[in-house]
Amino acid sequence: MREVILDLQDIKKSFGKNEILKGLNLKVHEGEFLTFLGASGCGKTTTLRIIAGLEMPDSGQVILNGVDVTKKEPNERDVNTVFQNYALFPHMSVEDNIAYGLKLKKVAKNEIKKRVKEVLSLVQLEGYEKRRTTELSGGQKQRVAIARAVVNNPKILLLDEPLGALDAKLRHQMQLELKKLQKSLGITFLYITHDQEEAINMSDRIVVMKEGQFEQIGTPDEIYNEPKTSYVAAFVGDSNILTGTVKECAEDKVVMEFAGGTVMAQAKGKSYKEGEQVVFSIRRENIKLEDHKDMPIKAVVKEKSFAGGMLRIVFLVSDNIEIVASRQGINYNLVPGEETEISFASEHVVILNQEM
Amino acid sequence: MTMKKRKNKSIYLMLVPIYAFTIIFVLFPILYMILLSFLSKAEVWGVVKEVTLDNYKKITEPLYIKTFLDSIKLAAISTGFVVLLGYPFGYFMAKLSKKWKRRMMELIMVPFWTSGLMRLYGWIIVFRSNGTLDQILMGLHITKSPLKLLYSYEAVVVGMIYALMPFMVLSVYSSAEKMDWTLVEAARDLGATKFKAFITITLKQTMPGLLSGVILTFVPSMGMFFVADLLGGNKIVLVGSVIQEQLTKGRNLPFAAAMSVVLMLLTTMLISLYKRVTGSGEMEGLV
Numbered sequence A: 001m002r003e004v005i006l007d008l009q010d011i012k013k014s015f016g017k018n019e020i021l022k023g024l025n026l027k028v029h030e031g032e033f034l035t036f037l038g039a040s041g042c043g044k045t046t047t048l049r050i051i052a053g054l055e056m057p058d059s060g061q062v063i064l065n066g067v068d069v070t071k072k073e074p075n076e077r078d079v080n081t082v083f084q085n086y087a088l089f090p091h092m093s094v095e096d097n098i099a100y101g102l103k104l105k106k107v108a109k110n111e112i113k114k115r116v117k118e119v120l121s122l123v124q125l126e127g128y129e130k131r132r133t134t135e136l137s138g139g140q141k142q143r144v145a146i147a148r149a150v151v152n153n154p155k156i157l158l159l160d161e162p163l164g165a166l167d168a169k170l171r172h173q174m175q176l177e178l179k180k181l182q183k184s185l186g187i188t189f190l191y192i193t194h195d196q197e198e199a200i201n202m203s204d205r206i207v208v209m210k211e212g213q214f215e216q217i218g219t220p221d222e223i224y225n226e227p228k229t230s231y232v233a234a235f236v237g238d239s240n241i242l243t244g245t246v247k248e249c250a251e252d253k254v255v256m257e258f259a260g261g262t263v264m265a266q267a268k269g270k271s272y273k274e275g276e277q278v279v280f281s282i283r284r285e286n287i288k289l290e291d292h293k294d295m296p297i298k299a300v301v302k303e304k305s306f307a308g309g310m311l312r313i314v315f316l317v318s319d320n321i322e323i324v325a326s327r328q329g330i331n332y333n334l335v336p337g338e339e340t341e342i343s344f345a346s347e348h349v350v351i352l353n354q355e356m
Numbered sequence B: 001m002t003m004k005k006r007k008n009k010s011i012y013l014m015l016v017p018i019y020a021f022t023i024i025f026v027l028f029p030i031l032y033m034i035l036l037s038f039l040s041k042a043e044v045w046g047v048v049k050e051v052t053l054d055n056y057k058k059i060t061e062p063l064y065i066k067t068f069l070d071s072i073k074l075a076a077i078s079t080g081f082v083v084l085l086g087y088p089f090g091y092f093m094a095k096l097s098k099k100w101k102r103r104m105m106e107l108i109m110v111p112f113w114t115s116g117l118m119r120l121y122g123w124i125i126v127f128r129s130n131g132t133l134d135q136i137l138m139g140l141h142i143t144k145s146p147l148k149l150l151y152s153y154e155a156v157v158v159g160m161i162y163a164l165m166p167f168m169v170l171s172v173y174s175s176a177e178k179m180d181w182t183l184v185e186a187a188r189d190l191g192a193t194k195f196k197a198f199i200t201i202t203l204k205q206t207m208p209g210l211l212s213g214v215i216l217t218f219v220p221s222m223g224m225f226f227v228a229d230l231l232g233g234n235k236i237v238l239v240g241s242v243i244q245e246q247l248t249k250g251r252n253l254p255f256a257a258a259m260s261v262v263l264m265l266l267t268t269m270l271i272s273l274y275k276r277v278t279g280s281g282e283m284e285g286l287v
């Protein structure tokens, strides 16, 4: 196992009467690309600011590379931040912005020149040294902000929605570049995003945050395929969150009663009592519409719509429960009002932890 | 295209009264003053139409050169104090919560509700022999006898600072208020101490406000003869006092005009220097 470079221990933070962070615990490993994913206002930025030293936690410790830095000033911490709004110094050239940290460290002049040149070519902005930062495009500003941070060779780079302001195409390109950059530099990245696709594409691990708490920490695969709570299931990808009643729990299989039919799921080592209500999720794309191998459930087509390259079909099963399925392409000859059958394959049914 | 043109036209129409006002009340008087400064003084009152450079020659007499230098010195000293006191004031005011900002703003504005002259008389009561200040100091046994502060250089400087401070505070405040404080956080994040971040970021970002504050302090203080007259007695003679004296007692309109023209040139030079330094024509706090 790689070394733990950052250890957050029971971090709590309130603004006035509002408790914003409610006891965060997290170990980050060296060279890891870790993403915070969560709704607006859940405390992602506050968490990063506490790591950077721009905000003091009310209680708890920040251990950076084995040293307790909780009470240290931002300039005494070996981390650098790429701010949400870039925060480039408007009265300085690109070169002076990037050299700012090195000058403070009293690095020799020609060494600074060399490193600025290197890092500019790393972010593909060769020859932009003398430009004013106010004369750059959004994407270029963003590169300068990254260059200004990585040139200091920090232990951890904190990135607060660095691609948020870019259009979709540029964002996708920058995602790839950032990932490549992180791999080649070997610096630990702590990355904030709203965008689940971005999180899944780039991260080694994802932290799903909800109202000041870590809801689930895991690899993109775990978060996507084995969400622990209905919040994670709903937030990452589009899932149907449904409730069933346990009929039988034997060996590794749970059989549930749902909408007049039965649904099977994997127990994953847990046991469930007969008659127990359980919440489970199934992704839209995993709902089977034909060639049923599992017991099918009667359903009526309620709606059919096409958006974002996906066909969305809403079914109504008994008890007026809605189930949404999605498919690539538009050639599904189901018409609204039609009676049909759908089924859930047991490997795609995920039983969620009950919410408190 | 046509829409835009029409819109422009109506804007120009709206500007006509403003231009007219400026031309009648600002440009004409200035031109008239410049014209006057090249004419000769009449025997009793008024001017005679004899073009001459004598008025400007007179300014180069040691007495008047000294007056200019004294004025510049007093303005520089007052401005220096106003910067030292007003900058931190404006800076910290920008960091207050919305509620406190409004309260501070009200406090700064309150003195403007009464006339400036009245407020200076207030200072006379404070400074005069056995006045408020003497009584407090003597009451606290800090001094034994009256300090005779009124009609001293110090009293004039205090009066100047008092009269000009709000302009500095407001102009620093308005640029500190607009400042993006995440820039300071970015600097700290990149390794700057609080002091270093202040020097390299905050001071640079608030420089337009500071410089326009300096102009708003320095320029008027050259001409604030009533402060020097009221609080300094007749010990301190400023350019403004001379102009006023030449207009009234001396009845020398052309010479007063010439001095005004020189004062105006000095001021213009200062403002163009400001534009050069900040690279912008706009003045913080003046808009």
Ligand SMILES: Nc1ncnc2c1ncn2[C@@H]1O[C@H](COP(=O)(O)OP(=O)(O)OP(=O)(O)O)[C@@H](O)[C@H]1O
Pocket: A015, A016, A020, A038, A039, A040, A041, A042, A043, A044, A045, A046, A047, A194
């Ligand atoms: N300085 C502050 N004073 C008071 N409340 C604050 C302060 N900073 C943040 N908050 C509050 O803390 C909560 C979390 O803010 P934070 O910026 O960490 O959210 P976030 O997860 O980064 O959201 P977003 O995705 O919108 O950037 C919000 O409700 C916000 O209003």
Ligand SMILES: [Mg+2]
Pocket: A044, A045, A046, A084, A160
């Ligand atoms: Mg945020």
